[in-house]
Structures are given as structure tokens and as C-alpha cells.
Amino acid sequence: MPADHRQHLQYGFILHSRPYRDTSSLLEIFTRDGGRVSLVARGVRGSRARNSARLEAFVPLLFSWAGRGELRTMTAVESAGGVFTLPGSRIISGFYMNELILRLLHRDDPHPELFVCYERALQALLDESRPQEAVLRRYERELLDELGYGLQLMEDAHSGEPLHADSQYCYHPEQGPIQQPDRQQADYPLISGRTLLAIRDNDYRDPQILREAKILMRFLLSQHLDNRPLKSRELYWQSRDL
Amino acid sequence: MSFSPLINQLIEALRCLPGVGPKSAQRMAFYLLDREREGGRHLANTLLEAIEKVGHCEQCRNLSETPVCQLCASDSRDRSLLCIVETPADVHAIAQATEYKGLFFVLMGHLSPLDGIGPLDIGLDKLGERLDSGEISEVILATNATVEGEATAHYIAEMAARREGINVSRIAQGVPMGGELEYVNSSTLSRAFLERHRL
Ligand SMILES: [Zn+2]
Numbered sequence: 001m002p003a004d005h006r007q008h009l010q011y012g013f014i015l016h017s018r019p020y021r022d023t024s025s026l027l028e029i030f031t032r033d034g035g036r037v038s039l040v041a042r043g044v045r046g047s048r049a050r051n052s053a054r055l056e057a058f059v060p061l062l063f064s065w066a067g068r069g070e071l072r073t074m075t076a077v078e079s080a081g082g083v084f085t086l087p088g089s090r091i092i093s094g095f096y097m098n099e100l101i102l103r104l105l106h107r108d109d110p111h112p113e114l115f116v117c118y119e120r121a122l123q124a125l126l127d128e129s130r131p132q133e134a135v136l137r138r139y140e141r142e143l144l145d146e147l148g149y150g151l152q153l154m155e156d157a158h159s160g161e162p163l164h165a166d167s168q169y170c171y172h173p174e175q176g177p178i179q180q181p182d183r184q185q186a187d188y189p190l191i192s193g194r195t196l197l198a199i200r201d202n203d204y205r206d207p208q209i210l211r212e213a214k215i216l217m218r219f220l221l222s223q224h225l226d227n228r229p230l231k232s233r234e235l236y237w238q239s240r241d242l
Numbered sequence: 243m244s245f246s247p248l249i250n251q252l253i254e255a256l257r258c259l260p261g262v263g264p265k266s267a268q269r270m271a272f273y274l275l276d277r278e279r280e281g282g283r284h285l286a287n288t289l290l291e292a293i294e295k296v297g298h299c300e301q302c303r304n305l306s307e308t309p310v311c312q313l314c315a316s317d318s319r320d321r322s323l324l325c326i327v328e329t330p331a332d333v334h335a336i337a338q339a340t341e342y343k344g345l346f347f348v349l350m351g352h353l354s355p356l357d358g359i360g361p362l363d364i365g366l367d368k369l370g371e372r373l374d375s376g377e378i379s380e381v382i383l384a385t386n387a388t389v390e391g392e393a394t395a396h397y398i399a400e401m402a403a404r405r406e407g408i409n410v411s412r413i414a415q416g417v418p419m420g421g422e423l424e425y426v427n428s429s430t431l432s433r434a435f436l437e438r439h440r441l
Binding site: 059081083091094095098 | 357388436
């Protein structure tokens, strides 16, 4: 019989919740110490539900659960204090961050450092004066790092030379940047040295760098998404001309 | 269970109702067959007729048995006000509780990208046409105070902002009437603080 995964007051966030039966919910959560966990939360919906905490994405919560299988039973939940009330314009970015975790992290695989990055990114999204693209690019890079697919942003993967701001590189998904002197056709995205160095330094003030970084990150993430597109990206930007 | 096949079938069928488990379905089935045959027949006929005849209003998407619902067809409503809600129950709740005299638009849900629900699924193409008609001067966003409701409200606010002469407002959120501060959840309290108003 598998071990009982009883846990008490685990700090974390809801990534996604789905109604289950009449008054229950199926929760996918991301906890600091336990990683991604699936819970069934009974009696939390409907007019008779008595929740002291708001059971929603972006609300810091303390979860307790028990159970032996992959789907645990939530035994208690309470607010961990504080709230990340994302402005309307930023909620979709939060959904996107959540979807990346749901798609890329295995259950019960703790990633405490990524959790810190996740919280920091949510905090950064609160501030509407900061461009959300810059927040997302940094988060994507940290996520890839944490999953063991970190970007190589130090040297040319073939020559071993340090990266030059003025050179063009072809970014190979496994090896890293390879200098591409002539603009011959490449199998992988062509990225300027300037952008690669800026990604390394988390410096996204230049819109041109943001554009190139987005191309590179999309390419690298797509390597791990099995050709299934991210819904938060697709659906939201569909029909922006309505 | 060893009931006859039709009784079993009835019990199973009743379970499609919200909040009805096997025990209560069984109780309902026996009640109808035992003591309320006439009522049962009436229920069955009405249900069938409603399911055949009730569709969605062409203008507001609310449930309606006529192509345009009574509310949209009424000439006593202020046609320059459009209140956006998630469900038909919300229309009812607002109509009962407020003096609102404008029209409604019912999304029948909210944006929820991770569940595959995008703008077209909640009729925002139709809403766009409505906003283009030039009739509307104020859009009142009355979606739920959930993250999905907020994301939906923001999306619609942006749609309205791309058109000239439409004001957008969002219903206020905060401490419920009769609510004691100590028992209000922290998200609600922080929102109530942010949206405090001068007296
Ligand atoms: Zn109507």
C-alpha cells in the first residue's frame, strides 16, 4: 500500500480549480515544499460553503491533506495572509504562468526555488508600470533552469568564445548559441548576442530585445510541450479585434 | 437494486438534477409514482415543451422562448445602458434587487483559458456587434468577483474602450451588508479598502 501523504499547513497557491459534483472542487495546487499536488476539496462550493479563505488562483493559502493515491483529499485550508490581487490586465499572464507549471512539472516533485520565482513574478505583475512581458521572460528562463533545461548564455557552444553583443547566434536547443556569421538558413532561431546577454542579465528595457527573447523562449518551451499549444496564450489572444 | 427496469431508469434520470444523489432520486421516483402521478405527468410534459421551445435571445443571449426576449423587446427599458452578467440567474438577481432600468447581456459563463473557454465561447463576437450599433453609452460590468470574472470584465472593458463614446463601469466590491469585518476574508477586505469612497 502506498504511503499516506498526510501533510499539514503546506504553503502554496491554486493553479487551477474545476467544479466536481455539486459542491466540491478538484484543485491543482503548487506548494513550496511539495511541488504540484492534486486535491479534491469537498463542500467548498455553493451557498452553504463556509470558507474563511478565497479558494482561487493567486491567493496564498495553507493546505492540509491526506490520502494515498495521486488525488489527495483536502482536510483543511486557510488563508496564509496577504493577497495578490492581479489587475485585470495581468490576470492572463498569471494564468499563463500557472499553465506552464501544470504542463511542465510532474506531480509531487518539489521545486522550492521555482516557487520563490513564481511568487516573485506574481508580485512583479501587481505593478502595472512594469511591462509584463519582461516579468514573463524572466520567469520562463527560471522555469527552464529549474527543470534542467537551462539556457547557455556564457559562450559559443562550438568555439568556446565568450558571447559578443555584436554577433548573431543560432540557438541550438541542446547545445546553446552557435555563431552564425552569414545569414544563411538556420534550423533554429537566430538571436543576437546582445539579446542573449540581456536575457542573462534580466535586462529587458529594449523592446527589440523583448521581441527576440520572446521568439527564443517560445522556441525553447515548445521543445517540452509536445506540440500541444498553451491554451492561455491561444485563446486569449484569439480575436483581439472583437 | 432490484426495482423494475423502468423505475431504475427513472431514478437514474432524476440524478441529472443538481444535488440529487441516489437516495433522493429514489425518494422522488417513488413519490411521483405513488402519490403524485398527475403532477408527474404535468412535470414531464412541461419539461419536454420547455426543452423544445426555450432557446437563447438573439440580443442578450438570455434564455427565451421568443427570438427576442421580453426584456429586450420592452420599450420601457433604457436602451443606452447595457449590464453584462455571467448567468441568467444574475439577471434575475439584479432585476429583483435594484432599480436598474437598462438592458442585459448574458455571457453564459466567463473566460477560462485553462478550461478552453475563450472569447467566442461567451458570445463576445455578438457583444462586439452590439457595441458597434451606436445605441449604447454605458456598459456596466457585473461579472463575478472571481479571477475569471475579473479577467472577463477587463477583456470587455478593452473592447468597449476601442469604440467611441462608451463609458465603462464595474460594480463595486467589498464588505457585504450586515457583515462583520472580522469575518470578511482578507481579499475582500483589501479590495474594500482600495475602493473606499469619500463621505
Ligand atoms: Zn434578450
